[in-house]
Amino acid sequence: MKKIRHLLGISGGKDSAALAIYMKDKYPDLDIEYYTCDTGKELEETYQLIKNLEIYLGKKVTLLQAAGGSDEDPFDHFLKMYGGFLPSSNSRWCTKKLKLEPFEKFVGDDPVVSYVGIRGDEEREGYISRKSNIQSIFPFRKNIWSEDVISKVLANTNSQSVLNLFRSNPTAKNSERIEEVLQQPLTPNFPQQQKLNLLLDLGIKEFNELVFLFLKTTNYPLAKEESFPLTNNEDLLIRDDIFRILKESGVGVPEYYNKVDFTVNGKSGQYSRSRSGCFFCFFQQKIEWVWLYEQHPEKFAKAMEYEKDGYTWCQDETLADIIKPERMQGIKEDFIKRQAKAGVTKKDWKDIILEEAEAEGCAACFI
Numbered sequence: 219m220k221k222i223r224h225l226l227g228i229s230g231g232k233d234s235a236a237l238a239i240y241m242k243d244k245y246p247d248l249d250i251e252y253y254t255c256d257t258g259k260e261l262e263e264t265y266q267l268i269k270n271l272e273i274y275l276g277k278k279v280t281l282l283q284a285a286g287g288s289d290e291d292p293f294d295h296f297l298k299m300y301g302g303f304l305p306s307s308n309s310r311w312c313t314k315k316l317k318l319e320p321f322e323k324f325v326g327d328d329p330v331v332s333y334v335g336i337r338g339d340e341e342r343e344g345y346i347s348r349k350s351n352i353q354s355i356f357p358f359r360k361n362i363w364s365e366d367v368i369s370k371v372l373a374n375t376n377s378q379s380v381l382n383l384f385r386s387n388p389t390a391k392n393s394e395r396i397e398e399v400l401q402q403p404l405t406p407n408f409p410q411q412q413k414l415n416l417l418l419d420l421g422i423k424e425f426n427e428l429v430f431l432f433l434k435t436t437n438y439p440l441a442k443e444e445s446f447p448l449t450n451n452e453d454l455l456i457r458d459d460i461f462r463i464l465k466e467s468g469v470g471v472p473e474y475y476n477k478v479d480f481t482v483n484g485k486s487g488q489y490s491r492s493r494s495g496c497f498f499c500f501f502q503q504k505i506e507w508v509w510l511y512e513q514h515p516e517k518f519a520k521a522m523e524y525e526k527d528g529y530t531w532c533q534d535e536t537l538a539d540i541i542k543p544e545r546m547q548g549i550k551e552d553f554i555k556r557q558a559k560a561g562v563t564k565k566d567w568k569d570i571i572l573e574e575a576e577a578e579g580c581a582a583c584f585i
Contacts, residue, residue, distance in 0.1 A: 222439050226333040227321065228254040228271060228279050230264030231494035232472060233335035235271055236463040237357065240455070241333060242275055245447050250333070253280040253324060255317045258291025259496040261514070263473040270469045282320040292316050293496065302527035306500050322349060329439035331355055338454035353439045355448060358455040360418055362448055363429055371432050372410050374403045383431045390424045422452045478513065482547055487554040498524065500531045505553040507532075507540050 226241060228234050241250055252275060254268055268279050285295040296315045297304070305312040330352045336342060337358045347354070354364045361368070371380060381400050390396065399416045402408060417425045426449035433440045440446055455463075464471045474491035481487075489509045493499065497510060498521035511518040522537045530536050539545060 220328055222329045222331060222442055223325070224248050224250045224331050224333070225325070226250050226252050228252055228268060229494045230254065230260060230267055230472065231335075232460050232464060232475065233337060233358075235267055235469060235472070236455075236460040237333060237335035238271055238275060239463050239467045239469060241357065244451075248447065251280065252277060253282055253321070255282045255284075255320050257293045257312070257316045257496050258283070259293045259498065260494070261474055261491075261497050261517070264494055267469070267472045274467055274469050280324070282324050284316050284320045297524070302529060304500070304524060304529040304531060306533070312496070318347075322347065322352075325349070325352060327351055329353075329442060331439055333357060337456055337460065339456040350437065351439060357448060357451060358453070358459075360422060360452075360454045361414060362426065362451060367429065367433070367438070368414060369410065370436070371429055372404065372413055376432075377401065377403065379435075380428065380432060383435075384428050386431070387424070387427060390421065390427070392420045392424070396420050396424060423450055426451070478509070480512075480550060482550040482554070485551070485554050487550060487557060489550075489553065497521065498531055502531075504532075504540065504549045507537065508546050508549050511541050511546075 226234070226238055228238060238250075238252060241248065252271070272279055284292040288295040290298075293312065293316060296311065300311055303309070303311075325347075328351065332347070332352055332354050334354050334356050335358060336356050338360055353367075356362050356364070363371075370376060377400065381397065384390065384393075384396065384400060396417065399413060399420065402413065404410055404413060430440065430446055430449050435441070461471060472494065474494075477488040477490045479486060479488055489505050491506055491509055492503065493501065493506075495501075497514065497517045502510070507518075510521070518537065518541075521531065525531065525536055525538075532540070535545075540549070
């Protein structure tokens with residue numbers, strides 16, 4: 219029987235970095251392998267964060283690169299394969315080729331528990347591999363289990379077997395009420411999320427122990443484990459906790475999150491980058507493209523070069539259009555208005571740009 223591997227991917231973003239720190243501090247006995255998928259197009263701040271993490275973790279972060287053996291950066295290699303067709307929100311070949319495929323190759327056929335840094339104040343699920351040997355866990359959330367696991371545990375067809383498993387744990391608190399909820403079938407008026415929330419409110423540990431018992435009857439990777447320490451996890455971490463962990467650990471917040479002052483027509487504002495990943499990511503907001511142009515002009519120039527074949531990073535305009543003086547002025551003024559409308563202060567400045575960024579994008583790249 220193959221030994222289970224515990225993996226945690228470092229995107230270069232705040233959440234995955236904080237998760238690595240959190241897991242080392244709270245679960246030091248878990249032998250976690252850390253990895254990062256390098257596209258060759260990251261900002262230097264990303265590589266510095268990984269170096270800082272390696273010092274704190276006392277482990278190397280394994281560097282995964284697609285197109286091994288190519289004399290080009292992974293992105294450039296696959297861009298040629300796609301005939302110069304730039305990736306977009308509707309065609310994310312970059313995520314598939316540069317992130318997911320290298321990860322799944324790294325995993326192979328080994329049973330794997332993959333830890334994902336989606337926070338308790340987010341409503342997204344993240345990347346879930348279709349490979350049956352990879353199981354995702356979300357330590358920052360009240361519900362640490364993936365959607366596919368929850369749907370099986372709470373399925374009407376499994377209700378009796380799950381109830382029997384719960385009854386095998388005589389020490390559970392609120393046992394009578396939990397049994398009542400478990401016996402209540404899912405209906406349009408009592409959907410899965412409502413049932414899940416009730417069970418978590420009645421006892422997170424009790425629910426986690428029940429799910430773990432259920433997993434022992436399946437082919438999920440955790441079925442092979444005698445115990446799993448995260449069944450006792452009742453933490454719920456939000457964005458402020460992430461920044462706190464990074465600062466208190468000494469690893470530090472990725473520098474591209476640091477706000478930079480700007481002025482336009484006598485008005486002052488602050489901008490930054492909101493995400494990790496490639497410097498030319500098509501999910502960037504317009505104000506982030508302006509940030510890139512003014513803070514990393516050489517990177518912006520490189521991003522412009524990729525548009526030479528007629529493809530563009532933004533659906534509605536080219537980068538050459540974005541940096542026209544009147545256009546940049548308009549982008550900055552619009553951003554200042556959004557900050558003012560949201561009542562953004564220096565303390566909560568990060569919320570406006572991060573909330574908008576986290577509402578879209580690719581979990582494999584940014585978490």
